[in-house]
Amino acid sequence: MHSNRIRSAGELVFHAALFAVSLVLLWSSYGISGFASLSSPGALPMAVAFVMAVSSGLILLDCWRKAERDRTRFLRDILPPAVIVMMLFITGYALLLVPLGFLPVSLMFLVLSILYLRRGGLVFAVSVSLLALILVYIVFRLVFTVLMPAGIVPEAELLAAIGQIFGGGK
């Protein structure tokens, strides 16, 4: 995808952003303990922030010098709609995870993403998502005992009820 002479769409902006962030971090690392001593808490942070700033500066300069642009277009090759949509989906998932709970949000996320990526097929999307979610739930929630936010689903009560049906209960 990359060659030494041409640069991709958005590359310059990205390198510039990294350079700017590195400078901010360098300034912030100076604020930890300045040049107090070689063993101060800020010594290593300042050294690595300096390396970041220098290397990102070099990368930016190198990119700046590349006169030609390749044929990539930002919204087609670097950040195509599918990536943007999935980024939005996953952000939405993270935001709704605690208020709504793991089960409904995961189901929604899986159905919507599969529907979007496959461009249709509701029955397929719902059945595959349900199957996948049941598997994930059994493996991670029940076997690995990972605690996930219950949200609006009375999960503990349901699990207790199922446990009682099988004569045990936790």
Next chain:
Amino acid sequence: MQALEYFLIPWLDLKLLFLVAAGTFAGVYVGAIPGLSVTMAVSILIGFTFTWDVYPALCLMVGIFMGGVYGGSRTAILLNIPGAPSAIATAMDGYPLAQKGQAGEAIGIATVMSFVGGLIGIIVLAIAAPTVSEFALVFQPRDYMLLAVLGILLVGSLSGESLVKGIFAGAMGLLIGTVGLDPLTAEERFTFGLTGLWGGISFIAVMIGMFGVSEALMQLHHVDKTAVKQKISRIVPNWASIRRYLPLSLQTSSIGVLIGALPGTGGDIAALMAYDHAKRVTRNPEVPFGQGAKEGLVAPETANNAAVGGAFIPMLTLGIPGDAVTAIMIGALYIHGLNPGPMLMIEQPQMFWFITGALVLANIFMLIFGLTGIRIFTKIVEMPRTVLIPLILLLSIVGAYAVNNSISDVYWMLGFGVLGYFMKSYGYQLGPVILGVILSRLLDENWRRAIISEQGSIAGLFKGMLTSPLSLVLLATVVLIFVSQTPLWRCVRGKLGLESRP
């Protein structure tokens, strides 16, 4: 005798035995499914096994590691897509064999040879590691610091096409590792006044973001590609062909262990070097290399599995990761309260023998799973990416949340996922970031201890390094690796007229 007792723990406990088997099984599939990588699987898994006891967690991860290195060969042979970087060389002759209708035979040979290579690697680990760790007692803070520097220098081999980008990524990782309250003085570093950052950024969130989310997002570019299907014939290879390739496999296994044990070089380089070796020593191959020579399949497969045992030597005895996967394994050991490094073998020898036992067991399971269940395998590998990608993203979120039950870890994970995506898009490698995060604490603490013990004098520190034989050897290694991985070396080689390897 006691070592044997520890060695047999995973063999005799049914639960642990099952976990090694399950891990290896999962590893074979994870390694084989294009889009899933061992690095991704182990990093996501750390989140889930966080609350477990150390033994079961290690069993699962060792299994995944071992199975994953082998699993990559499957898709390399069947689809010409190496499931893992270490299987790149396998595809060169494996896929032509599959095209000729010999996919089953190719998989069979690859499996048996991976087993042979894996076993040799583990035997070398068992013999060499205790010797290496005997140095442990004389290690000073400056030696640990040099070890950390040695580890950091691996960015050179993990940087891909641009060394500067690798250096940036490594420095970024080191910086991420320093965020939070300073462990020695409790001073705030890069917290920007946010108390939520006092505890630092969970490196699991960084790992899952960089290897899970960013990889899944990258895969969206190839969502429409369909795989070419292959027919599978007989899979268990006959004894004659195994006997025939055994001498070559022994040679390439030794290459694998050696390369694997060198910091900075892992299974991928070992496999390519072994392939090159096979090409040179095989005078009259039945089929030319690149067109389905079985030697070209045997060599990389033995070498990349032998490299696993090799990579565990510096990882367990010195605390230096050989590549991204071992870096994550070190992270996993940290999470479970273990401190991989010179003191591990001294303080907790049982852990070393336990891991060795689990590795041998995983190797055996790899052989069993490798030679069975091929029909189900082809079905699973053909799982559409449209289903796979949302699942990876879902598991990444669950994994990141599970460690601290904290939603902010999920946000960090997503942030690093998106950053990792752009970094990858613009030619940065993410391995150095993880390397930096893992080695940050080791470097920071020991640098400061070393300089404090010399009353803040750099000259004193260097004098100490030059007068202690151990430090001197480490320093020389650091210098050697630094020189060999910078353009300076290429310049010298060019002047001497030496051809550089691709």
